[in-house]
Amino acid sequence: MNTDKTIAAAGAALNLVGVLAFSAAMLCNSLTVCYLASIFIAWGLVMMNAGFYRFRRDGSSVAAMCAVIFGGMYALCNTMVYFIQLSTVANDTLSAQAMQILDYNSFGLMFNLDLLGYCLMACSTFFAGMTILKADRGDRWLSVLLMVHGVFAAGCFVMPMLGIFSAGMSGADWIGTAMLEFWCAYFIPVGVLSIRYFRRQTSQKCEALQQ
Numbered sequence: 001m002n003t004d005k006t007i008a009a010a011g012a013a014l015n016l017v018g019v020l021a022f023s024a025a026m027l028c029n030s031l032t033v034c035y036l037a038s039i040f041i042a043w044g045l046v047m048m049n050a051g052f053y054r055f056r057r058d059g060s061s062v063a064a065m066c067a068v069i070f071g072g073m074y075a076l077c078n079t080m081v082y083f084i085q086l087s088t089v090a091n092d093t094l095s096a097q098a099m100q101i102l103d104y105n106s107f108g109l110m111f112n113l114d115l116l117g118y119c120l121m122a123c124s125t126f127f128a129g130m131t132i133l134k135a136d137r138g139d140r141w142l143s144v145l146l147m148v149h150g151v152f153a154a155g156c157f158v159m160p161m162l163g164i165f166s167a168g169m170s171g172a173d174w175i176g177t178a179m180l181e182f183w184c185a186y187f188i189p190v191g192v193l194s195i196r197y198f199r200r201q202t203s204q205k206c207e208a209l210q211q
Contacts, residue, residue, distance in 0.1 A: 009198040011047020016191030023184035042075040056131035063130035070124035077117035112160035119156035126150025142193040
């Protein structure tokens with residue numbers, strides 16, 4: 001068994017399941033499932049990026065390493081955000097002031113940190129897209145989708161500084177839901193194509209294409 005291929009494909013599958021669960025939970029307004037799904041998305045991306053590093057095209061080692069590092073920063077950042085929601089915030093032991101700071105739904109510190117995490121995720125996918133061994137059209141699409149996803153980095157980095165979202169903003173909930181559903185629709189093909197990409201890789205094929 002090719003352990004590298006198995007772990008990478010499992011990570012892509014975990015990421016895909018997380019995105020699908022997150023999309024459904026958003027529509028059902030189930031915050032607990034949203035937070036859990038988001039953690040799985042982050043952990044799956046770490047495994048995916050390790051796979052992109054392992055099965056990379058020749059001359060893309062630096063890009064692959066950047067994808068791994070940015071992905072790890074994203075995973076740590078967002079896992080902390082959502083674990084705090086599932087534990088500290090959910091246990092309802094905080095003062096009103098602390099709740100204002102730590103509750104994701106207050107559009108304060110945790111919300112801004114979450115957007116920073118998605119900025120890092122977008123940087124990660126941009127570099128991951130540079131590493132793809134393009135054997136066919138599906139691989140080329142995967143590379144394009146990963147790199148274009150990097151465009152999200154700028155918005156996720158700038159919006160918290162501009163204070164666009166706030167608890168008192170009219171329609172903030174449905175605007176946020178619409179944006180996240182669009183993101184899910186975009187990222188689902190990334191998960192599907194990543195699973196396909198990793199399942200088709202072998203150590204021999206990777207080494208041959210790099211020679």
